[in-house]
Amino acid sequence: MAKGKKVTVYFCQSCGYESSKWMGQCPGCREWNTFVEEALEKKAAGKIKSAPGGKEELKTARISEIDIQSGTRMQTGFGELDRVLGGGIVPGSLVLVGGDPGIGKSTLLLQVCRNLAETLEVLYISGEESLQQIKMRAQRIGQFSDNLQLFCETGMERIEQVVERQKPQVVIIDSIQTIYSEEISAAPGSVSQVRETTGRLLQIAKGMEITIFIVGHVTKEGVVAGPRVLEHMVDTVLYFEGDRHASYRILRGVKNRFGSTNEIGVFEMREEGLAEVKNPSEFMLNGKPQGASGSVVACSMEGTRPILVEIQALVCHSNFGIPRRTAAGTDLNRVNLLMAVLEKRAGMSLSACDAYVNIAGGIRMNEPAIDLGIVMALASSFRDKAIDEKIICFGEVGLSGEVRAVQMAQQRVTEARKLGFKTCILPKVSIPGLTDTKGIKIIGAGTIGEAIRQM
Helix, strand or coil: CCCCEEEEEEEECCCCCEECCCCCECCCCCCECCEEEEEEEECCCCCCCCCCCCCCCCCCCCHHHCCCCCCCCECCCCHHHHHHHCCCECCCCEEEEEECCCCCHHHHHHHHHHHHCCCCCEEEEECCCCHHHHHHHHHHHCCCCCCEEEEECCEHHHHHHHHHHHCCCEEEEECHHHCECCCCCCCCCCHHHHHHHHHHHHHHHHHHCCEEEEEEEECCCCCECCCCHHHHHCCEEEEEECCCCCCEEEEEEEEECCCCCCCEEEEEEECCEEEECCCHHHHHCCCCCCCCECEEEEEEEECCEEEEEEEEEEEEECCCCCCCEEEECCCHHHHHHHHHHHHHHCCCCCCCEEEEEEECCCCCCCCHHHHHHHHHHHHHHHHCCECCCCEEECCEECCCCEEECCCCHHHHHHHHHHCCCCEEEEEHHHHHHCCCCCCCEEEEECEHHHHHHHC
């Protein structure tokens, strides 16, 4: 074999674009200052290697001849995780799990391993912890089956050998930034190493029908470290969100080839590990103040699940020439827009007031259906009048002050009734689509003025 030749190339950390020289702006993704220098060793061309577990014979398949087995998804033992994955794990899929340090990624996957190991062969590969450290963490979670095997290694070639020999049904890689290939001279975690190792893991998953979960660290901007092509290569991308100093965690799917990307799973961090929160609405409304102005409950949809959240607003006179506006949990520009609508259409003088809007519980909501809740909270705080705690509202607000229809109104009303709310203020145009309103008073609002008067 001809001896390799070392060359210097530049990679874009965002999209993986390769260039022979450094450039300020990437031609691929148009991002600035994302190029990093890496030394690669070009090897002589050789025989094309087949995928692990695959056959040397190259053949095509007619789409009519392909058999899709029904009910092949594997249940993880966590209903919240199965919901985000679209009903369970698809065999042969590659799943990327990202999140901040200490958020609970490794804990969640170790608990998934515990559930899957009761019936399946599972291999947990760690490049960050020793066997003893993983055992200490596992003792806090509970008892594990012998079907779970541990392996501490960072070399991609040795990982391939172990996987081909053991032939597990599920593999966990923790984390992808620590895995390196000896064929690439770059350091572990670099653009070329992450791209190469992920590509080989993808071949293993598809060639041997093994489900592989890979853990990815995130940057300070909240995206998975490494090239953006990493997210394009995998089948599913899950982000674990939340404040690591708080008890709640939110698992959100941002890409899923086998299901919806609008679903979220809610977990609570406890001493024995992560526990499912089967009723997030009740969890988010814990500690809601009584008789306080500027507080109202609104309903938002995350996929097919209605979630009730408390929207808080504080409006006070500003002592500065430019009023201060702050939003936590929602879009600040949307809050400024709704305040302009209140001033123009409802006659509230908010231009000289500071305004602070917060969605309690730390969850982030951007659905337009919470517009009416933000408007009601701002109006309640401005007039210093409390809203009845048994009232819930939802609806999109337009620039003319109209309350526009939202989807899945019946599911929102049903969730509000289940949690004991007596009155629901919603868009007037959505009332004809309701089929079951027993036990809850329905009030339709065509404009924000009508809604404020009903409050």
